[in-house]
Amino acid sequence: MVQRMILKLEMITKERERHMEKLWKEFQKVLNTYLRNTEEYRNEYSKLRDQDSNDTRHIQNHYVEVARLSDLIANLRLKLTTIRDEHEFNVKQLQKSKMELQERVRNVKQEMEIGLKMDEEKLKQLAVCSNGALKYLQNLLKRGNAILQIATFCKKFETENESLLPFVHSAVKRQMFEVDEDELKEPSTEFDVFKKETFGIAKKFENFWMRFNKARIDCACLQEEKQQLLEENERLKSQLKEYLITVNISNGGSLESNETLLAQRPSSMKVEKVVHIDLKLKAVRFSKNGQRRPVTCIEGNLSNAIRNDRLLEIKNKPTELYSVVQQS
Numbered sequence: 223m224v225q226r227m228i229l230k231l232e233m234i235t236k237e238r239e240r241h242m243e244k245l246w247k248e249f250q251k252v253l254n255t256y257l258r259n260t261e262e263y264r265n266e267y268s269k270l271r272d273q274d275s276n277d278t279r280h281i282q283n284h285y286v287e288v289a290r291l292s293d294l295i296a297n298l299r300l301k302l303t304t305i306r307d308e309h310e311f312n313v314k315q316l317q318k319s320k321m322e323l324q325e326r327v328r329n330v331k332q333e334m335e336i337g338l339k340m341d342e343e344k345l346k347q348l349a350v351c352s353n354g355a356l357k358y359l360q361n362l363l364k365r366g367n368a369i370l371q372i373a374t375f376c377k378k379f380e381t382e383n384e385s386l387l388p389f390v391h392s393a394v395k396r397q398m399f400e401v402d403e404d405e406l407k408e409p410s411t412e413f414d415v416f417k418k419e420t421f422g423i424a425k426k427f428e429n430f431w432m433r434f435n436k437a438r439i440d441c442a443c444l445q446e447e448k449q450q451l452l453e454e455n456e457r458l459k460s461q462l463k464e465y466l467i468t469v470n471i472s473n474g475g476s477l478e479s480n481e482t483l484l485a486q487r488p489s490s491m492k493v494e495k496v497v498h499i500d501l502k503l504k505a506v507r508f509s510k511n512g513q514r515r516p517v518t519c520i521e522g523n524l525s526n527a528i529r530n531d532r533l534l535e536i537k538n539k540p541t542e543l544y545s546v547v548q549q550s
Contacts, residue, residue, distance in 0.1 A: 373433075
């Protein structure tokens with residue numbers, strides 16, 4: 223029984239082994255067929271797998287690059303925002319500066335227009351004032367020339383005691399005034415030239431005012447002397463009139479004819495005021511324009527050039543009365 227079971231088991235085992243071997247061969251056959259049929263696919267799969275690995279690696283690299291570029295874009299956006307804000311601020315400041323500069327330009331233009339108008343008005347006023355000043359200076363020049371001519375003319379009649387340092391060089395001799403040694407030296411610098419010109423003018427003015435004050439003193443003395451002489455003349459005329467009346471009455475004449483006994487002053491003794499002396503004119507009575515001729519030296523000596531010494535000489539002379547009675 224046991225052997226039968228063992229034999230049966232061996233038979234079943236052998237049968238199953240044959241069946242397993244058959245199945246294994248079929249499996250090998252199917253596997254080989256499968257391998258032959260899927261070799262192409264497997265090669266393509268391998269390629270695709272390698273490509274997928276490469277693509278995965280590239281994708282990862284791209285992810286890293288995208289992250290880096292995203293950070294860069296974020297930084298650039300932040301910089302762009304900052305630069306935009308700065309640009310807007312700068313634009314606003316520039317616009318503000320532009321408005322201020324335009325306002326300043328308008329103000330400067332207005333000031334320039336106002337200044338030009340004021341300058342034109344001042345120029346017109348300056349032209350008018352300069353014309354008046356020019357006429358005034360020309361008048362001063364004429365008066366100065368007249369003063370110089372009168373001074374030159376009157377210098378001839380000054381005595382030695384009346385001579386001072388002259389301010390008219392052409393009318394005075396060299397020996398009448400001293401010359402400083404510093405004035406003879408040539409000025410070496412511009413300051414020396416300026417100092418020489420300035421002090422020269424000041425010295426001339428000082429001499430002029432000395433002569434002017436001397437002339438005013440002489441005029442005051444002459445006026446006082448003239449007043450005394452007029453009073454003396456009136457007194458003498460009164461005495462002469464009384465004397466002539468007494469003589470006429472003693473001779474049997476009438477009182478009405480006493481007024482004709484006093485002789486009038488001749489017209490040649492009348493003194494006219496000299497405004498300008500032209501030394502170039504000829505000594506004629508009247509010129510072509512109807513003006514009178516210049517006063518001669520003799521007439522000037524008899525009228526304006528009488529000085530203290532001659533007046534003193536006249537005072538010291540004995541007083542004598544002369545009477546000229548018109549005979550009928």
